[in-house]
Amino acid sequence: MDAALGSQELITILSSFFGILALLLSALGLYGLLSASVVQRTGEIGVRLALGADRRLVIRMILCEALAMLAWGLLLGAIVLVFATRLVTEMLHDISAFDPMTLTFVLV
Numbered sequence: 001m002d003a004a005l006g007s008q009e010l011i012t013i014l015s016s017f018f019g020i021l022a023l024l025l026s027a028l029g030l031y032g033l034l035s036a037s038v039v040q041r042t043g044e045i046g047v048r049l050a051l052g053a054d055r056r057l058v059i060r061m062i063l064c065e066a067l068a069m070l071a072w073g074l075l076l077g078a079i080v081l082v083f084a085t086r087l088v089t090e091m092l093h094d095i096s097a098f099d100p101m102t103l104t105f106v107l108v
Contacts, residue, residue: 030069030073033069034062034065034066034069037065038062045058074107081103085097085098
């Protein structure tokens with residue numbers, strides 16, 4: 001029994017590791033994308049502040065851009081989720097493909 005489950009355990013551990021690695025790399029990529037956007041708009045931000053714009057409005061503008069990217073990512077992820085669950089439904093044991101706790105964890 002240990003030999004039969006050992007390979008499954010290894011696959012699970014490796015899948016978890018590469019999933020976490022992909023999550024970290026995507027977070028780093030999103031940070032880089034937002035950072036590059038802010039650097040490109042430094043002149044615009046400076047002009048807005050020089051003309052009397054409130055700092056909170058400038059920060060809100062940047063955060064709205066970040067939240068828009070987040071919303072697009074969640075939307076695209078939800079679309080991919082619908083198609084991906086068809087592929088992995090047979091591999092899931094004792095859990096639904098649309099388990100609320102798992103989906104909440106993934107969204108967070």
